[in-house]
Amino acid sequence: MRILLNGDKVEVATQPLTHVLESLGYKCNEIVVAVNKEFVAKESWPDYRIQDGDQLDVLSPIEGG
Amino acid sequence: MSDSWELYGVQVESRLFLGTSRYPSPAIMEKAIQRSGTNVVTTSLRRQSPASKGGRSIWDRISKLGCHVLPNTAGCHTAREAVTLAQMSREIFETNWIKLEVTGDEYNLQPNPYELLSATEQLLNLNFDVFAYCTDDLVVCQRLNNLGCEVIMPWGSPIGTGKGLINTFALETLRDRLPEAKLLVDAGIGLPSHAAAALELGYDGVLVNTAVATADDPVSMAMAMSRAVEAGRLAYLAGPMAPSDTAHASTPIVGTPFWKAKTRN
Numbered sequence: 001m002r003i004l005l006n007g008d009k010v011e012v013a014t015q016p017l018t019h020v021l022e023s024l025g026y027k028c029n030e031i032v033v034a035v036n037k038e039f040v041a042k043e044s045w046p047d048y049r050i051q052d053g054d055q056l057d058v059l060s061p062i063e064g065g
Numbered sequence: 066m067s068d069s070w071e072l073y074g075v076q077v078e079s080r081l082f083l084g085t086s087r088y089p090s091p092a093i094m095e096k097a098i099q100r101s102g103t104n105v106v107t108t109s110l111r112r113q114s115p116a117s118k119g120g121r122s123i124w125d126r127i128s129k130l131g132c133h134v135l136p137n138t139a140g141c142h143t144a145r146e147a148v149t150l151a152q153m154s155r156e157i158f159e160t161n162w163i164k165l166e167v168t169g170d171e172y173n174l175q176p177n178p179y180e181l182l183s184a185t186e187q188l189l190n191l192n193f194d195v196f197a198y199c200t201d202d203l204v205v206c207q208r209l210n211n212l213g214c215e216v217i218m219p220w221g222s223p224i225g226t227g228k229g230l231i232n233t234f235a236l237e238t239l240r241d242r243l244p245e246a247k248l249l250v251d252a253g254i255g256l257p258s259h260a261a262a263a264l265e266l267g268y269d270g271v272l273v274n275t276a277v278a279t280a281d282d283p284v285s286m287a288m289a290m291s292r293a294v295e296a297g298r299l300a301y302l303a304g305p306m307a308p309s310d311t312a313h314a315s316t317p318i319v320g321t322p323f324w325k326a327k328t329r330n
Contacts, residue, residue, distance in 0.1 A: 006113075025115030026115050030113075031113055032110065032153040032156050032157045037145065037146065037149055039153055041156060042156060057112060058112065059113055059153055059157075060113035060124075061108055061110060061123060061127075061157060061158070062123060063084075063085040063088075063094070063108065063109065064085060064136065064137045064139060065085075065086045065087070065107055065109075065137070065224070065274035
C-alpha cells in the first residue's frame with residue numbers, strides 16, 4: 001500500500017507500525033510518530049496497523065529556540 | 066546570593082533560559098550553555114528521514130549538560146498541531162514541560178491567541194506544564210493565567226529581531242496585573258541591556274537564543290546575558306529610585322565653597 005512518509009509517497013507492506021518503521025530504516029528508540037496528525041504512543045506501535053493513504057510524520061529531536 | 070525559583074514545582078537557580086539553535090557548532094553551543102549557568106534549554110522536533118542519523122547526536126549532547134529541557138512547538142499553526150507535537154515531545158524528551166508556540170502570522174511569527182488559548186486548555190487537561198509564548202496583550206495573558214498556565218512568556222519584540230522591549234508599558238502592565246504568574250520575556254532580546262531591563266521590570270526571567278548564538282563570540286555573549294540577568298534581578302530586588310522631572314543635586318549644598326546668598330542692593 002502507499003502512504004505518505006513525512007510528505008513523500010512510499011510503498012510499504014501492511015504490517016504493524018513497528019515493523020513498518022524498522023523496514024523503512026528507522027531506529028524506533030530515536031523517533032516519535034504521528035499518524036494523520038494524531039500522536040501514536042510508542043507502546044501502541046506493535047498493535048497499530050497503518051492504512052492505505054495514511055500520513056506518517058516521523059520526528060526526532062533537533063535544536064530549538 | 067541564592068535567588069532560586071520554581072517552575073511547576075521544579076526549583077531552578079538561573080533566570081536565563083537559552084535556546085540551542087543557530088550556533089556555529091555543537092561544541093560552541095555546549096560551551097555557551099555551560100558558561101551561561103542556565104538551568105533550562107529549549108529543543109524541538111523535526112521530520113526525520115530514515116537515511117540520516119537524525120537528531121540523536123544533538124540530543125545526546127544536550128541531555129548530557131544537566132539542564133532541564135523545554136521542548137517547543139515551533140512551526141505549529143493550529144491548536145491541534147501543537148497538541149500533537151507536545152505529546153510527541155513528551156514521549157521522547159520525557160518531560161511534561163512544553164513551550165507552547167502557535168504561529169498566527171508568518172511575517173512577524175506572531176502567536177495566534179485563539180489557537181494558543183485552545184491548545185493551552187487542552188494541554189493543561191493532559192497534565193502538561195505549559196510555558197505559553199504570547200504577545201504582550203493583557204487580556205490574552207489574563208486568560209492564560211485563568212486557565213491555570215503558571216508560566217507566561219510574552220515577546221519583547223518579534224522572534225529573532227533583537228529589537229529588545231518595544232512596548233515596556235504593556236510589559237509593565239502585565240507584571241502589575243499578574244503578580245502571581247511567572248513572567249518571562251521570550252523573544253526579541255538582542256542585547257544584555259534588554260535582558261537586564263526585563264528583570265528590572267520585575268520579570269522572572271528571559272529566554273534568549275539568536276542574540277547569543279549569532280554573536281561573533283557566542284560564549285562571551287552567553288556570559289554577558291547571564292550577568293545582565295543577575296544585575297537586573299538584583300536591581301529589581303534592591304528597589305530602584307523613582308524617576309523625577311527635576312534635578313536634585315547629589316552633592317550636599319550646605320558648605321558649598323564660594324557660595325554666596327543673593328542680597329538686595
